[in-house]
Amino acid sequence: MPVRLATWNINSVRLRIGLVQKLVEEHAPDVLCLQETKCADDCFPLSAVRKLGFEHVAIHGQKGYHGVATFSRYPFVTVAKERWAEKDDARHLATTFAAGPLEGVTVHNFYVPAGGDEPDPTINPKFAHKLQFVRELHQWSERIAETDRRIMVGDLNIAPHESDVWSHKQLLKIVSHTPVETEGLEAMRRAGRWVDAVRRHVPYPEKLYSWWSYRAADWEASDRGRRLDHVWASEDVAARSTGVETLKAARGWERPSDHVPVILTIE
Template sequence: MADTISIASWNINSVRARLDIVERFLAEEGPDILCLQETKVVNDTFPAGLFRQYGYNHQMLNGQPMHHGVAIVSRIPIREDDRLDWQANGEARHIGVRLDNGVRLENVYVPAGGEEPDRTINPKFGQKLDFLERMIEWSSALSDKPTILTGDFNIAPLECDVWSHKALINTVSHTPVEIALLARLQASHDWVDLGRHFVPAPERLYTWWSYRARDWSESDRGRRLDHMWVSRSLADKAVSHRVVEPARGWARPSDHVPIITEFAF
């Protein structure tokens, strides 16, 4: 019988500020591996003890003070800690590991890109585009390495990945230039987008709702910014994929919710 491994990804928007909902998620869902983005904590003060209480004894951390930060915590062995500087400025936005079955797991936090979709007046947008170009270069060299790429990509690629394509077409995260770059990234390794593999377009599928909404659920102005992609060779190993949407309504939530994929290797 194949071994089943569940892998979750969650932009937690400060892991120490949201320990209560992290603990609730671990207790209710208990994935084998959890990839976190925007941990906003240096490695020495990461709440490692809480995760160990739930059996996550294997931890790979790439943090920095107050901003960004990524981590992979796991109940099963993870090896070969790798950190790539796709931002080219030292920001902690990637960490990758190898599972004992040989599969690589890459956890990424793509820059949000600021407010204006114009790199001449908004350097953050240019940094985002350059980040994706570096990811494309990396992805193109993967060859036949079986890889899972997950995290907060900060791009909603399809028209049905946002609450209103017409309203958001010039909004950072859904602009044509970002969508085109993400398509190039996907093509560079023939990645399979598991979100839309299991929930085909145009079905509703969101992972993020702004804090600005008075009632996020009622207005439902969501975007699909969080993704789980796999090498083509791993696509048939994915058993299920789901979004833990109720987490957006938990006390003091992140604006992102977890996604979970179950694999049968």
């Protein structure tokens, strides 16, 4: 039975619960991982989520900032809400499927820090925090590199390759595409033996983006995007994947997030 797994930085789940409904009605994900929910757990719109057919919900939120959530049509157990880079921000949620076609698979839902505007950790503590987060992800990936049945999704806030940005040359000194970030992310991916499942189906050098800035007067005409949202998997799971969709049209929905959903199909 194929499973459709979606990841999406929703940029406020309460503000955009109608867009979550639109995604579910039009694209029918079986598992939906959200980032930047910006919602404390006791204020989360759980009833609206369950009306969409997701009986199994895990949330890790905080008021006004960050936050991750995982919804599923199949039962799972919450494994971890880990602390990263010496902060208590709600940026990671791990769930393991207890039954269904993904039984035994653990999904790690991440929201990596954006890092601010200045790509210098000596003067920008937000960027220093981001680099520490990526270093810890590297160490974590090394520890789990020998395990199977794992998926890592989320807004990793790094566009790793030239084809993941609208202009490699112009973005080399822009946070999300600086060499220290892209090299760190790629080293982490290799350390964990992660397969970039999106690029498995849309190989380089094809351009592919999942984020377009709110600052653009006409985001579609300028098309200055970056691929910040990722789906990685262990080799055994990646080998079962059959396709991917990056829903660019969602950037044009009413009151949209600046990110769009990415959906992986797994047999």
